[in-house]
Amino acid sequence: MLAKLIKAIYREANLIDFIEYMKLPSLASFRFFEAAAQTGSFVKAAESLHVTHGAVSRQVRLLEDALGVELFERRNRAIFLNDAGRSLHEVTHSVFEQLEGAVYRLQHTAQNEVLTLSCEPTIAMKWLIPRLPAFHEANPDINLHLVAAGGPIDFARSGVDLALRRDDFHWEPDIYAEKVCEEWVGPVSRVKNSINDNFEGERLLHAGTRPNAWPIWEKLSNISTKGSGRVEYEHFYLCVQAAVSGLGIAMASFLMVQDELESGQLHAPYGFLLDGSAYYLLSPESLGMNNKCARFQSWLKQEMAACLQS
Numbered sequence: 001m002l003a004k005l006i007k008a009i010y011r012e013a014n015l016i017d018f019i020e021y022m023k024l025p026s027l028a029s030f031r032f033f034e035a036a037a038q039t040g041s042f043v044k045a046a047e048s049l050h051v052t053h054g055a056v057s058r059q060v061r062l063l064e065d066a067l068g069v070e071l072f073e074r075r076n077r078a079i080f081l082n083d084a085g086r087s088l089h090e091v092t093h094s095v096f097e098q099l100e101g102a103v104y105r106l107q108h109t110a111q112n113e114v115l116t117l118s119c120e121p122t123i124a125m126k127w128l129i130p131r132l133p134a135f136h137e138a139n140p141d142i143n144l145h146l147v148a149a150g151g152p153i154d155f156a157r158s159g160v161d162l163a164l165r166r167d168d169f170h171w172e173p174d175i176y177a178e179k180v181c182e183e184w185v186g187p188v189s190r191v192k193n194s195i196n197d198n199f200e201g202e203r204l205l206h207a208g209t210r211p212n213a214w215p216i217w218e219k220l221s222n223i224s225t226k227g228s229g230r231v232e233y234e235h236f237y238l239c240v241q242a243a244v245s246g247l248g249i250a251m252a253s254f255l256m257v258q259d260e261l262e263s264g265q266l267h268a269p270y271g272f273l274l275d276g277s278a279y280y281l282l283s284p285e286s287l288g289m290n291n292k293c294a295r296f297q298s299w300l301k302q303e304m305a306a307c308l309q310s
Contacts, residue, residue: 025066030092032059033071037081037089114143115292118163120150122209122237123279126256127307128164135299142292150209155284162293163282164300168210171282178281178297181304184254185217186272190246190265200227203248205239208232213251213275220273240266258307279304 035045036056046053064070071085081089119128124146132144152171153163165171166183204214204225213236218225231248233239240257243250244265252266260266281300287293 025063029059029063029066031096032056033063034089034092034096036060036072036079037085037092040079042079113141113292114145115296116145116147116159116161117296118147118149118153118158118160120165121148121235122240122253122256123164124148125237126240127258130259131303134303135296138299139295142295144296153282161283161290162287162296164279165282166277166279168277174284176283176286178283178287179278180281180297180301181255181279181308183275183277183279184272184308185213185251185275186254186268186270187217187249188240188243188252188257188261188266188268189249190243190267192267192269198223198227199225199249202228203231204228205231205233205242205248205250207236207239207251208234209236210251216275217251217273220275221270223270255304255307 032045032049032055035048036042039045039048042056042060043053046056049056060071067084067088069084070082071088072079073082125148129146132146135144136142147158147160149163150165151169153160153165155163155175164180171177202225206214214225217223228249231242233242236253237256239250240252240260242248243252244260252268254268254272257266257268261268281287281297283290283293287297
């Protein structure tokens with residue numbers, strides 16, 4: 001790979017056209033030459049490379065012999081780049097800068113692994129993002145890339161490592177699914193104790209992404225909402241925000257409104273009930289086979305458990 005790169009640079013610089021079919025000298029000889037050219041001294045080059053002066057001199061001579069041209073003028077124990085040496089140094093300096101940059105990026109990437117997570121928009125906005133600083137603090141080597149999406153996911157095409165989903169759709173049997181939390185739901189409003197019997201005259205906020213949220217809660221709670229009005233919003237998180245703004249009563253997931261409940265922006269007069277659904281972490285393979293995924297799963301389950309216990 002390096003040989004091809006050096007050949008390409010040589011060709012672009014029109015330095016030595018005939019080396020296309022010639023075996024390149026060793027990388028070590030180029031490295032020794034670069035150090036000598038940079039410092040202007042075999043002695044200083046030896047110090048920077050932690051080798052002897054003789055080793056630098058021998059490697060440079062081997063390079064000159066292989067190329068068939070001298071690269072330095074040697075006068076009174078001093079060395080000076082000649083025209084050929086200056087031309088070659090322009091190339092080697094660029095090559096080694098590129099190598100150092102590539103090595104740094106590879107090491108940086110290895111130390112800061114990227115984890116791409118697809119997450120339903122409401123839980124991403126209302127629960128996950130506010131808690132990501134804690135995840136980054138606990139896992140500084142993982143760079144979490146968040147993609148807001150819901151429903152089925154094609155891991156092969158999307159490039160996603162994990163997907164956080166509620167089990168309101170069917171996923172293929174070859175997808176690994178880890179249950180992380182059950183869903184608790186209940187009506188929330190901005191004004192405390194403002195809900196009338198049978199929700200008479202109240203505006204209920206319905207989400208297009210969860211059309212059965214209110215009917216399921218009515219059945220579980222045995223409470224009727226027949227006296228209410230109806231307002232439609234496209235997404236679950238829009239209903240929550242509308243409730244915060246006093247536009248009506250939203251059917252909300254406890255996880256999505258925990259912060260608003262604690263701050264007093266919202267109130268839940270009926271509390272929260274299990275609705276029979278749950279959140280799952282989906283993956284194309286077992287989470288135990290990928291360290292970064294396993295660590296995120298562990299953090300997620302602990303964080304969700306702590307939230308539900310509060």
